[in-house]
Amino acid sequence: MSGPLAINTNAPDFTATTTHGPIRFHEWLGDSWGILFSHPKDFTPVCTTELGTVARLVPEFEKRNVKVIGLSVDPVDRHEAWAKDIEETQGAAVTYPMIGDPDLSVSKLYGMLPADAGETSDGRTAADNATVRNVYVIGPDKKIKLVLSYPMTAGRNFDEILRIVDSLQLSARHKVATPADWKPGQDVIIGTAVSDEEAKGIYPNGWHAVKPYLRYVPQPK
Template sequence: MTLQIGDVAPDFEAETTQGRIRFHDWIGGSWCVLFSHPKDFTPVCTTELGYMARIKPEFDRRDVKIIGLSVDPVGNHARWAEDIRETQGHAPNFPMIGDSDLSISKLYGMLPASVNGGSEGRTPADNQTVRNVFVIGPDKKIKLILVYPMTTGRNFDEVLRVIDSLQLTAQHRVATPVNWKQGEDVIIAGSVSDDEAKTIYPDGWKAPKPYIRIVPQPRP
């Protein structure tokens, strides 16, 4: 199964470090970041989980729920959390899914459906494609997919930046330009005609080209 932006995120039931969940029910009316790991006790993932725990208040402020997944049993996650706390200063303060039967990794296309067995005996290299970030909206549709190699730590500050853009553009008919950050100018969406734009933006806009119509970021 190959998931794409705009697809409904597959629903599932799973055991997590904070109890059993049904994914869509757990998301509720919030946004969600689901990020996956190929194995517990791996070095790059240890740094990622600690950093995500540290900046969780930034996600909370944006009404974004965080949930991790690792291809190991939940009991292993609890032991790993102590290492993360010791080495990174913060232990995971969000649920971590146990995917020891690999069912969710397969459901999300991170491992081939043809893979047999469970996580026992599999190495991180066997699961190296389980290194995804999915941003999911309140409508349960996938808004962003990032895939990282095992050797490159993920940039969760960038995920926050993208969420700011996604939330802004879900509310207003605008797009955000390269390297955009909260509070900077935005671009009127191509779906908005000039006549409509004159109503929405009576003060006008800057247009270095007719198709690039720049306005200040709309207020909430």
């Protein structure tokens, strides 16, 4: 097993059945950013809270032109039953699609299960699928921009995922990077690929250089 796909590699295209009907992944993404987040099995406690949290955050993702899609190693009919539990216990309806992966094909395609994991979710436990706990952020260019892998016992921090999306999109629009613990509105760092000469044209008001390679400027609008 080679593990999850690497940053800056192409996000593989696939066809799948979802709770919103059949999709071709790249076609479904269109020109949007995408978040694919996976789950080892339906009706698991931590994942139930995560899906509910994302359901509440859908307006925040939409503001950022991000489409969200879940994946679980179970058939779609079980997803639909699980969605009722999610709404009941988390107070939010799952309005985004959830991929059914009963033949494990998407999980294998994205490096979350080994090729010899078999061809059916039948008889597999959540522990068998423990590695199907990733978050992939995918850009409009269909390249993977971020990979996060979580254990089954630790719920994902979706406020952090929103923060990362903000950082990625800012870097895509401007030649900047974001420092540790950055929050939107705070100063950013001029990218190392930008020379001082080029930076003078972009930032005529100058910048604060702590070191020649560490140049802070206010966040571009």
